[in-house]
Amino acid sequence: MALPPSSHPYRGRLAPSPTGLLHLGHARTFAVAHQRARAAGGTLLLRIDDLDPHRSRAAFAEAAVEDLRWLGLDWDEAPCRQSERRAYYRGAWERLVLGGWVYPCQCSRRELQQLASAPHETARGASPLPDDEPVYPGTCRPRWQPGENQGAAERQAWCAAGPSGRNWRFRVPDARAIEFADGSFGPQKFIAGEAFGDFAIWRRDDVPSYQLAVVVDDAATGITEVVRGADLLLSTARQLLLYRALGLSAPGWFHCPLMLDRQGERLAKRNDALSIRALREQGYSARRVLEEAGSAPLAR
Structure with a gap:
């Protein structure tokens, strides 16, 4: 979990996509991103990845912001939206x-x-x-x-x-x-x-x-490390080619292990029962949700 050496101040980001409710897997990834930014004494940004107008919903964006705040995962600068860029x-x-x-x-x-x-x-x-x-x-x-x-x-x-x-x-x-x-x-x-x-x-x-x-976006905002799920490791290879073609400096990478359900399938936004919102309504505390997000599957 060591932080990457860098001559630049640490800048990380939380980047929820408002196409559904955030679930335990998101809680794990965003908690790691928050922890690494704070441990480095760096800056953490919030970006709403509402790029796709056909799937993004304002209600999900609002829910994501509320869930992050409820979990105690704060950020340092005014949020930005991909739909405005x-x-x-x-x-x-x-x-x-x-x-x-x-x-x-x-x-x-x-x-x-x-x-x-x-x-x-x-x-x-x-x-x-x-x-x-x-x-x-x-x-x-x-x-x-x-x-x-x-x-x-x-x-x-x-x-x-x-x-x-x-x-x-x-x-x-x-x-x-x-x-x-x-x-x-x-x-x-x-x-x-x-x-x-x-x-x-x-x-x-x-x-x-x-x-x-x-x-x-990551280049424009000076992100020095991208923290996200392991399902995007292959996307990193693609994105490195784009960084090079555009003459941009690439950040460091930290991919979190995917969280699985009891059937061994990775969590998706269709897993409403394991959404942060549903667990909160069932009486889970923010601390317990973060604790559960550190292990899979969810223990009831």
């Missing part, structure tokens, strides 16, 4: 387009679901990594490589037209090893093109992807 994501998208890093993809969701993707690598010390994006076969990849002048005029035209109406993918460097040290699970290594392929950074319904938004 679209211009920054659009600017990053344009930089990636002009650099030849991303391209439009016409493949339908059905076509992608039919792909026979290879099994993902497993993070050392973690459970097999869940992932909802199959390894893309490169169907719509352009001829040019990132950084080449070939295709410059077409990329300029894409920027002028904007991202709406097409999916956009980041071109990964095939067979390149993406390595990083995780504060919880230790050294990690994923092979681009095998563990993951060209990944989405903007959807055809004009919504930026999680991968792009968190990179832009």
